[in-house]
Amino acid sequence: MGNQQPFSHRLSKVSLGALLIAGASQSAYAQLSCSNVNTDTLGIPGVRVESSQPVAESASLPAHCQIRAVTAERVGQDGHDYAIQFEMNLPDQWNGSFVHQFNGGNDGEVKAATGPLLSGNTDRTALGEGYAVLSSDAGHDGSTYPEAGLAGGSRFGLDPEARLYYGYKTVETLTPIAKQIIHNFYDQEPEYSYGVGCSNGGRHAMVAASRLGDAYDGFLVGAPGFNLPKAAVQHALDVQQLSAINGDVRTSLTDEDRVLVASAVIQACDALDGLEDQMVSDIAACQATFDIDNYVCAEGQSDACIAPAKAQALKTIYAGPKDRKGNALYSDWAWDPGIAGGNWKFWKISSGIPPWDNLPLIGVMGSSSLAQIFTTPPTEIAGDPATLNQFLLDFDIANDGDMIYARRGKFHESAMSFMTPPDVDNPKLKKFNRSGGKMIIFHGVSDPVFSYLDTENWYKRLSDNYHGKADRFVKLYPVPGMNHCSGGMTTDDFNLFEQLVNWVENGEEPEAVMASHRAGAEKFSGWSETRTRKLCPYPQTAKYTGGDPESAESFTCE
Structure with missing residues (x-):
């Protein structure tokens, strides 16, 4: 991982890695260009290239080579054709590293491989910062069952193998393939490898950290659905x-009802962090009070x-x-005032x-x-x-x-x-920790899809297993007022990916992180459009210590 061990040693630990290295056409490495990438020139067993085309620079993305390919093709036990469809975007000005974009929902679609870097700010992308980026459909095409209507996106669950690909096998399969494509295209291994995802994408990241602990240097995990089957019962x-x-x-529940509940939580809990600002930073104290x-x-x-x-x-x-x-x-x-948020209504x-x-x-x-x-x-x-x-x-x-x-x-x-990490009930992430990996998790306290408290309890178990020192490689940031992945009555513009990279590559341990209110986003009346707050790593909370009530500088993490 990173500068921890040679690339060839790291990749050989990953499923299919040795096969790919042995089968790849070494002579093609330095000769590949976007215009001549095809199944034969790429030379990776089991990978079929469907297209490769240069994409010109745009206002938001750099010039890059876009490769669309297929692997793990098979006929399922349900008689339908299955495969992993994926897209890789390889920037002309590559920064030397790789981001695996983990997608959300039921997957079933190859989202554009731009690598959104999460939070409410949608402008920041990994591709925009020069990373090679991978995106996939997690081993099934959600449009295969048009006759199933709104249930078509999950109809693949009738095939037992498709379930496994959705759960963990796609990431296990694609991780070495993506690194081999990077090697073949740039004639260079990725120096650092990151996984980024929210919701089901966050679940993918946590499963990968548990199953492929030495294949990634860092994970940015948002609102992780690591207990997704349990949440479905919810x-x-x-x-x-x-x-x-x-x-x-x-x-x-009408909009007025949700505002009433939010107001009740504010009345009971708002002052617990030292400032009445319609945000509840002292989460634990609020649960005991409300x-x-x-x-x-x-x-x-x-x-x-x-x-x-x-x-x-x-x-x-x-x-x-x-x-x-x-x-x-x-x-x-x-309980949190974010119940008044439109994203809470959207899901619930x-x-x-x-x-x-x-x-x-x-x-x-x-x-x-x-x-x-x-x-x-x-x-x-x-x-x-x-x-x-x-x-x-x-x-x-x-x-x-x-x-x-x-x-x-x-x-x-x-x-x-x-669907879940193998050690979900007793998390240790031993291989990931031994390899020097780092993980940052963030979760909206008013997430209506996955309970923040479930993530907090997972982190407590991890911390217990490391005698209170799990924060040496995993940090949890609760986001007061935030709903699912973003939105809500909150400050949801923050850059935790930058914090992760600095931690992985420079050894700079994250502490308090600035979060801003996005102009035009929903908020309670009286908030400044430029409100900022500090996100504090669990178990610290942001306490008001005096000064401008709209500024993060007036808070400390305690």
Whole structure:
């Protein structure tokens, strides 16, 4: 990793690495140019080049060579054709390093390999900074099943091998291939290798850190869905509880309701960090302080209070799903003012996007994924909104939630086996740590898709395994008010990738990180458009120490 050990030694530890080096056409290395890259000249066994073309410099991206290729082609047990489709962008002015762009959702599409560097600022990309970048569809084409409608993106879950590629095999397969392409194209190995992703992309990163610990120097991980099958069970709970309020998820919690809850959290917790600014930095103290029952409407009261049925639904949702013995099937959730954010509504209440507009996005993705990928045996499900919604309403959480751990017949691995890091319950990341790897994780405290508290508890277990010193190679940054990956009532413009690179390459350990409010982004009234805050590495929190209340300089991490 980096300057830790020779490239050939590192790559040989990765699945397929030795085969690729042995089979590659060494004589072609110094002769490749974008115009003559094809299957034969690239010379990597099992890799078929579909196109290679130069792309001119644009306002946001440098001139680069774009290679689109396919590997791991096969016919699935369900009779459909499968393959890993991927794109590599190789800049003319290469900085010598590589970024694996881990994509989100159910994958199934080759997103443009630009390497978004996460946070609410979408202008920063790895390709724009001179990195060679890889993106893939994770081993399945989401457009293969048009007859399945909205469930088509997860229909691949009926094939057991496609499940494994989605979970971990695609990253294992492509990591050595990408490095070999870089070697063949530039006649030079990448000096440093990074993985970057949010949501399911963050899950890919954490799985790679666990399974391929010596293949990457650093990971930037956002809102990691490392317990994605468990979160899918949570989505069933969400839909059941919200629908029970008035029979319609879309109108279960109005914008005014969510603002009322946010205001209640602010009233209880805002001053805990030393400043009343409609942001809650002391997360732990707020969870111990806030009780939604204190804000429920009394009999005959209707203004400035939360209706009892709505408060009860939120209490049940925030407590997380339970099995028939009362044991947690996922995680509890953090109370935070970011519940007022539009991104929270988008995922939990209503996406507002036809034909999904009568379901929250988790009702679409969560339903089809729970049915077809995360439970065993899978349930083939129709893709119309009514059917998707009904599946979640009918899902027996207490008795069937443990189907995410099941194996049966040709499905030799459970969802919790192929989707999560092998050491998820007792994280150690031994190989990654021994190899000198570094990881930065960030997570919005008001993330409506994956619980911040689940990530915090994972980090606590990692820290316990390193006697409180896990921060020597892994840092966690909670982002108050932020929703899923970005957005919410927050300051979500920050550059943690820069911090990661400085840590990996220069030994500069990250500390407090500047976060800015994006001009035009949603916010509570009274906020300055130029508000800045400090993101503090867990377990520190930002405390107000005096000065301009809109400036990060007025806070210290304690």
